[in-house]
Amino acid sequence: MPSDSPHVREVLLGNGAIARGLIEAGCEVATAYPGTPSTEILEEIERQRDVLGIALSTEWSVNEKIAFDVALAASMCGKRAAVAMKQVGLNVASDSLLSAAYTGCLGGFVVVVADDPGPHSSQTEQDTRLFAGFAKVPVLDPSTPREARAMAMAAMELSERRRIPVLLRPTTRVCHSRQAVEAGPPDRRPRPAKFSKDPERWAATPRFRLPLHGELNAKLEAIRAEFESSPFNVEECRPGPVGIIAGGCAAAAVRDVLTEEELDIPVLRIGTPYPLPLGLVIRFIDRHDRVLVIEEPDAAIEMQIPDRRKVHGRLTGHVPGHGELTPEIVASLLGCPAAPPAPPSAPLPPRLCPGCGHRSVFYELRLAMPGAIFAGDIGCYTLGTNQRAIDTCLDMGASITMATGFWRAHHLDGRDVPIVAIIGDSTFFHSGIPALLNAVAARARFVCVVSDNGIVAMTGAQPTPAEAGAKIEEICSAVGVKWVRTMDPYDVEGGIALLKEARAWTKTPEGGIAVVVARRPCALHQPPEIRTPVEIDSGLCDGCDYCLKMCECPGLVKDRASGKVVIDHTKCIDCGQCVYMCPSDAILPLKKEVPVP
The missing domain is CATH 3.40.50.970 (Thiamin diphosphate (ThDP)-binding fold, Pyr/PP domains)
Structure with a gap:
């Protein structure tokens, strides 16, 4: 259970670690629109808030732009605030983000955007690190749940100090992995809401946007200088002709492969990909003959390097241009012998739940x-x-x-x-x-x-x-x-x-x-009030598979021995809908409809 005492270790989901970091940073307003892999962030904020008994206002907003605006307004009143969404949700909130980069914020404002390399449950593999450069806001890129908690806290402090929204960009495997995390007490310092009218900033017309843009550029250069000594950028100084620059979850994969294969290759792990600490990166490149940049899903670090003559990565074709960089892929990039592939499992396509x-x-x-x-x-x-x-x-x-x-x-x-x-x-x-x-x-x-x-x-x-x-x-x-x-x-x-x-x-x-x-209520959330158990008359079933194609229910399966359809009672919830979906009338109600007890 989340604790208010210092130095307590808990095993947390990555999203739970982010929630904990935001709470410890004194977040008072948190909003979100649900979307995998980000959903559990607000759920965990609410759960941990209730356990800790702290004052923290939360909202499941109608969409991501609304969630962003609500949290930003709280920040403009001096409250520390956060908003969470998945990467395609940032497209919906992008108008607000780009404008807020110019106007800035007052209380710390963290925008958590969960990327989905793969993709596992999204339309695109878009890279929020590139979006950060486009919007001109800093972004932190955690490689583990433990680091995600620390970055959530650091992002809040950076945002409030520089008065700029800060992106936190976990990826699917960081969001949904678990790790022991040291949890500290939440920041309970009072921050009374006070909106100070400043129309030249908060309601800036084009006349005032030009100087705000110059102010934003100056903020980014100051942040870049800070990132040169950030603890989230870790350099392992060892001699060698080849070095690796890695970021995010790909950096964790690199670390695992080097340990498992007992390889002694210098690594620069970048946790602050924008604005990139160029001095740190250039010095690392200068010490090696060749540098391999391992990042996902796009070349956000690689393309910021001004002189790439010694750099190999996605832009040069040395690293795959799409998909996750799993430990197996990273091992192959480093020339390690490939492990024999696991036997393919039977395909299990996603399907609607029984009774849906x-x-x-x-x-x-x-x-x-x-x-x-x-x-x-x-x-x-x-x-x-x-x-x-x-x-x-x-x-x-x-x-x-x-x-x-x-x-x-x-x-x-x-x-x-x-x-x-x-x-x-x-x-x-x-x-x-x-x-x-x-x-x-x-x-x-x-x-x-x-x-x-x-x-x-x-x-x-x-x-x-x-x-x-x-x-x-x-x-x-x-x-x-x-x-x-x-x-x-x-x-x-x-x-x-x-x-x-x-x-x-x-x-x-x-x-x-x-x-x-x-x-009709969701069958998982609210099962049917009336049960209609069914049976299949094997004498009438001709194995045409019409019900399998038109009903597509996990409760209907093909019996290989007979070639006919049977009911899988471990999945069937007795909704009775398949009765209508058999042209041979072979699916029959077993008995009269009965209320659910």
Whole structure:
């Protein structure tokens, strides 16, 4: 349990270590939008806050930009603040970040952005270290959970001292690894909120932005000078023709490989990749004939080195240009004999959970509008690709905007093609509302399905604004949608009929956008109230696999011996939805529906 006493060692998740560092640094306001691998940061802040009994205000914001602005405003009042998001979330908050770099902050302000090399659960491998250079804000890059805690504290101090937002950039393996961390007491010094009016800074017009830019450049040079002696930049001074510069999680991989292979190669570990401490780096390069730069996922350190004649890395093709740098890859870069590859495991693609209402929505869409263009979005329901009911997935909120574009393209040719935007409830609140308003203003005609499971399910059941009373149907009506209906995805026949009705509305003279709110609680968070146990009649099952393709439920499996489908009762939750998805009527209710005890 988190302790208020000094020098207590705890085993913490990397995200928990970041949370602890922020708490120890005196953070009083913390906001976030959930997204793997960053989600646990705010969860851990809330958990540790409650155990320690400290005053710390937290918020799951509607999106990353809002989370950034809320935390920044607290900093402008003198409070120490932090915001957490994943790397693609920084795209959403980028307008605020770039402007805040100019205006600065007052209380310490740490922006935690978790990168996802791989990627494991993201659209891109984008590198936040490069974003730091673009935005002109410093960034710290931890290699371990222990270092992440220390950097969180240092980032808060640096931000407050230099009055500039500071990025902390852990990667997936730092966020989700565990390590023993020495936890100290939280900073409990009072920092009363006081907003001092300074319109030439906080409300700066272009006239004042020019001198603020000069001030920002001066801050960065001062920070670069500080980083020359930062304890997060560790140099192992040993003679040798070849040296290694490494940063972040890749530096941890380098350290492990050198230890395991008993290699004596000089290493400069960079924990402050922007602004890069050039003096330290250049001196290290000058001592060696060749230097290999090992970093992920892009060449953020390498491209800042002014003279790269002796430097090898991603830019020269000596280091892979994409993907994680695992210890195995690092070992191969250093010429170590490759270990025999492990036997490949059976592929286990991601699938919707048993009983998920999204599954029924996709089945009903396939039957109601065969041949439709299905514009998808970010969430659990992206897995509708398995049921061939998602054709696109670009970014948060893109389902509705792309549906508008698909409609425009076909309308221009005089063609009426069924188009469906599929978006989840939390994504609708995040960025779907302005997209829907735009579609209404454009007089577009398509069906928008809001698949509402009541929570931010994919990232761990965080709350949505609906918990505070926001109603999707009322919002849709307020932005001008004239046809709004609600359905339960478990009512398959009714759902198909309603979706056909929605499509028909889009074709009427007075028609436009038709919104269907498909509401069914997340089966993991709130299992079905009524159980419908099923059995498969092996005599009727002809092994056509229709149910496997259209239902795509982990509870349905193919029996290799018989070639027929059977129920895996270790996964089945008795939702009964597969009964509708067998053309041979081989899936039968075992008995009358029974309430869950």
